[in-house]
Amino acid sequence: MEGFDTLVVEGLFYREEGGPLLSRSVDGKVSNVTEQLDRMKGRELQLAMHHLPDYPLAANRWGGGCCLWQATGNYCPAGHHENPSFLLSVSGRGVLRQTEDGWCLETFEGTHIGMPLNQMEGHMGRIAAVTIIDLEKMKDSMSSVDLEKVDTLGVQAKQLQDILSQLQELTKGIS
Numbered sequence: 001m002e003g004f005d006t007l008v009v010e011g012l013f014y015r016e017e018g019g020p021l022l023s024r025s026v027d028g029k030v031s032n033v034t035e036q037l038d039r040m041k042g043r044e045l046q047l048a049m050h051h052l053p054d055y056p057l058a059a060n061r062w063g064g065g066c067c068l069w070q071a072t073g074n075y076c077p078a079g080h081h082e083n084p085s086f087l088l089s090v091s092g093r094g095v096l097r098q099t100e101d102g103w104c105l106e107t108f109e110g111t112h113i114g115m116p117l118n119q120m121e122g123h124m125g126r127i128a129a130v131t132i133i134d135l136e137k138m139k140d141s142m143s144s145v146d147l148e149k150v151d152t153l154g155v156q157a158k159q160l161q162d163i164l165s166q167l168q169e170l171t172k173g174i175s
C-alpha cells in the first residue's frame with residue numbers, strides 16, 4: 001500500500017536543447033517535470049495543470065504575461081500568437097498514464113484527459129496533484145505501522161528491564 005503523496009511543480013517550464021522538460025521555480029530550484037510525473041505514474045490522482053499568468057493580469061500580453069514566446073516573435077506552441085488571451089487549464093481525476101501520445105489521466109469511465117506538456121513549455125505554469133487514497137486501506141496500513149511501533153517499544157521495555165535487573169544485581173553486590 002503506497003501512502004498519500006503530493007506533487008507541485010511551479011515556475012517557468014522550459015526545455016534545454018534536446019533535453020527533458022524542466023521547471024524553474026521563482027527561488028531558482030530546477031526540477032525535472034517528467035521525473036516528477038514518473039513518480040506518480042499508475043496512481044489515481046486529482047490533478048491540475050495550468051498556465052500561471054501575472055497577477056494582476058497583464059491583459060496586453062500573451063497569456064496574461066505567462067508566455068515567454070511573445071518576446072521571441074510570432075509563434076507559441078500553446079497558440080498565443082493566434083489567441084493571446086488563451087490560458088491552458090487541465091484538471092481532472094484519474095490514473096496517471098504515459099502513452100504514445102504523452103501523459104494523460106485515465107478516468108474511471110475509461111476516457112483520457114490529455115496533458116499537453118508542450119503547451120507548458122516557455123510558459124509560467126503549475127502542475128499540482130494529490131494521490132487519492134483508499135481510507136480503509138490507509139487505516140489498515142497505519143494500524144500495522146502502529147503495531148510495529150508497539151512491538152519495538154516492547155523490545156525496548158524488555159531491554160530496560162534487563163538492564164535494571166542487572167543494575168540491581170550490581171547494587172546488591174555493592175551493599
Ligand SMILES: [Zn+2]
Nearest residue numbers: 067076078080
Ligand atoms: Zn504562449
